[in-house]
Amino acid sequence: xxxxxxxxxxxxxxxxxxxxxxxxxxxxxxxxxxxxxxxxxxxxxxxxxxxxxxx
Numbered sequence: 001x002x003x004x005x006x007x008x009x010x011x012x013x014x015x016x017x018x019x020x021x022x023x024x025x026x027x028x029x030x031x032x033x034x035x036x037x038x039x040x041x042x043x044x045x046x047x048x049x050x051x052x053x054x055x
Contacts, residue, residue, distance in 0.1 A: 029045065
């Protein structure tokens with residue numbers, strides 16, 4: 001995005017970035033359900049949410 005020359009290119013790149021990142025969180029939660037039991041999933045989800053806030 002630093003090489004963008006105008007508003008249209010910035011908005012286009014932002015749209016593409018958002019589309020690329022849209023599946024990340026659902027994918028993480030899908031993998032969490034594969035690795036952890038239903039009793040553990042709440043704690044693991046909370047850790048993921050807290051880690052995303054810290055980062």
